[in-house]
Amino acid sequence: MPLNDDTIFEIAHHYRFQWEPAQQLHVLLYPEGMVQLPGSSGEILKRVNGAARVGEIVADLERAFPGADLRGDVIEFLENAHGKGWIRTKQG
């Protein structure tokens, strides 16, 4: 799919993203299963909220983790997450 800095994603319908204290990581819950999202994957998805543009997410992560060039990793993760149906583009 065409993904650019202005694309806005949200967590897919019927999925729930949350922090799990017992596992010390973020998870994505859906019917019959769970995806564990340790470290950076959780940090990225935490910023997917139906409002932030991809460019803003990258900038925010680069502020939170200075010194790293994260753009490529973030784009790759979001494309992958979209392909798996975890997130969807926000319409309108």
Place this chain on the structure above:
Amino acid sequence: MEKAGFEQSKVNLPLWLLAEVSYRCPLHCVYCYNPIDYASYGEEMSTEDWLRVLRQGRELGATQLGFSGGEPLMRSDLEILVAEARRLGYYSNLITSGVGLDERRIAAFKEGGLDHIQVSFQDSTREMNDFLSSTRTFDLKQKVARLVKKYDYPMVLNVVLHKLNIDHVQQILEMAEQLEAEYVELANTQYYGWAWLNRDKLLPSRDQLQRAEEITNNFRQHAANRMKIYFVVPDYYETRPKPCMSGWGAVFLCITADGVALPCHSARMLPGLNFPSVRDHDLRWIWHDSPAFNTYRGDAWMKEPCRSCPEKVKDYGGCRCQAYLMTGDAANADPVCDKSPLHGLVTDAVERAAKRERDSAKPQVKRAADALLFRDDANSLRLADANKQPSA
């Protein structure tokens, strides 16, 4: 084959909590995995008991919560439990036959934060459905499926397959499509509890199974983006056992209607294991420290051929309950494995299934009904009584 489940799971936490809140059930399915002596168990737990279990489970790290039974809708306090589950952060699932689900209740579940609902259908034809569930509920289920959609739930349809309905897979899938199911689980019967008693009448032949899989694969292509279809093969047709529950005491924790904690749905009938009750112990002790949950945890308990088998890390020796039911010793290899010296017990059952198909071109519903044992209180009490007498 695609498979639901947990991805990347490494930690030893009871990520999946199953609350079998009631053994009461308006249906009388011949393939039910519930214990055959359920009617002889003690009283159902109180609302307070269940709220405590939910809190302790969440503290232990449980994320997925299933409300099951019996029929969970038989509990009039289910709305309270659902709301507490959401407040605690569970992703909760109501596993129901649909009997007892009306608009008032589903609205309350939605309001309380129930995440999804799995409706089980016995078959797509009224005759077969009513016969197999021993009630007249098919119209109701269609209504329930529509309610599920109306309240914006992802719809998970579950159909238990066996010899008497597996030839209807095409119609079942068409029905699922009409009802706009997002997930369809075609789960072949697993032979525990009542299904074990009825096994020889329920196990499909290899031909039946292959036809059903072919139809399912074709349908998958047809419905690719709309419907996710899971097809669970009966493990009797495999040569390696299923990694049952991902291992004993690894991710799955089941609490029964009367408060007994189990590492799987059917472990209660295993002899010599004193399964703890949540009425006497907290879940943390039960999960981590109780002798019963540690009996078959890891691989120290294994005998040959499992002990030296490189695949033991993949399948954990298979299913303890199946090993016990078929070989008489829960520590034996699951006889589904063709490395088991007792694998012949499985191939014998499969051969009998093929022979039955040759003997009768079409399964005769009426004739089969004479021999099938339905899950109901009277049968259960009779079986419980018989089990107490050593001669029986």
